[in-house]
Amino acid sequence: MPELPEVETIKREIEPFIVGRKIEGIEIKDHRNIKGISPEQFKKKLIGQKFKGLTRQAKYMLFELASGNYLTIHLGMTGRLLFAPDKYVKIVFNLSGGKNLYFSDARLFGKIRFFEAMPNLKLGPEPLQKEFTVEYLKKIFSKRHSSIKVLLLDQKLLSGVGNIYANEALFRAGINPHRKASSLSEAEIKKMQHAIEEVLEEAIKYRGTSDSWYVDAKGEKGGFQLRLKVYGKKNQPCPKCGTTIKREAMGQRGTFFCGNCQK
DNA sequence: ACCTAAACCTGGGCGC
DNA sequence: TGCGCCCAGGTTTAGG
Numbered sequence: 001m002p003e004l005p006e007v008e009t010i011k012r013e014i015e016p017f018i019v020g021r022k023i024e025g026i027e028i029k030d031h032r033n034i035k036g037i038s039p040e041q042f043k044k045k046l047i048g049q050k051f052k053g054l055t056r057q058a059k060y061m062l063f064e065l066a067s068g069n070y071l072t073i074h075l076g077m078t079g080r081l082l083f084a085p086d087k088y089v090k091i092v093f094n095l096s097g098g099k100n101l102y103f104s105d106a107r108l109f110g111k112i113r114f115f116e117a118m119p120n121l122k123l124g125p126e127p128l129q130k131e132f133t134v135e136y137l138k139k140i141f142s143k144r145h146s147s148i149k150v151l152l153l154d155q156k157l158l159s160g161v162g163n164i165y166a167n168e169a170l171f172r173a174g175i176n177p178h179r180k181a182s183s184l185s186e187a188e189i190k191k192m193q194h195a196i197e198e199v200l201e202e203a204i205k206y207r208g209t210s211d212s213w214y215v216d217a218k219g220e221k222g223g224f225q226l227r228l229k230v231y232g233k234k235n236q237p238c239p240k241c242g243t244t245i246k247r248e249a250m251g252q253r254g255t256f257f258c259g260n261c262q263k
Numbered sequence: 264a265c266c267t268a269a270a271c272c273t274g275g276g277c278g279c
Numbered sequence: 280t281g282c283g284c285c286c287a288g289g290t291t292t293a294g295g
Contacts, residue, residue, distance in 0.1 A: 144266095
């Protein structure tokens with residue numbers, strides 16, 4: 001599923017393609033991804049507008065329009081933004097210059113919203129920004145009774161990390177996902193902070209993880225699935241010590257870890 | 264304020 | 280070949 005590295009990869013591809021282009025038409029094949037506004041209003045508000053910029057906030061893409069309005073797209077689990085259509089296309093943006101941008105989403109978990117002005121997405125700091133410090137993690141970990149794994153997925157505390165990179169970062173830091181966040185020592189918090197930054201930067205470098213549905217705007221798979229150490233590796237040997245990797249549900253999410261390497 | 268769990272949704276993979 | 284079943288999970292919502 002698209003997490004920070006996957007969304008960043010798509011953002012980098014889409015930005016030069018859309019900036020300066022006008023939305024000349026919108027084809028809505030399925031309106032269920034459009035939230036908070038009717039399909040008719042969605043078209044009326046957007047057709048004729050020009051894209052000014054595109055930024056990423058955690059897993060969201062924030063499209064800035066020349067009018068000062070905004071469009072946000074969250075890809076959910078199976079959402080795609082594509083230069084060419086696939087069989088799950090729900091919305092087509094007809095752009096000036098005879099180009100199209102396709103929004104595809106097999107499972108309809110993606111969300112598209114229109115805003116009159118810059119929205120506040122109510123997200124916690126994201127790992128590649130300067131607010132992501134050991135001090136910040138100490139602050140949010142110290143008073144929490146939930147597990148470190150569940151906490152890493154809370155977008156209000158820390159944004160951009162999803163299930164794949166939470167599992168991978170915990171493995172790299174050598175921390176057991178069941179540990180209470182408040183039980184981590186300062187040294188462990190430092191390892192955690194470093195592991196999160198490292199795994200996200202590496203995943204961006206490899207253009208994301210195509211474990212199941214993810215493809216970039218060109219429809220191509222990423223490369224990081226070949227570098228996963230624990231995610232999806234149930235019953236396979238740990239790459240460090242050979243112990244069988246376990247899978248357990250935590251917070252209703254698949255959690256993969258090595259019981260020997262992660263204490 | 265904090266924490267947990269259900270609900271949303273459907274293609275793909277599996278067993279038979 | 281095809282049917283039924285179960286799984287995947289980010290975010291929102293409800294409830295304790």
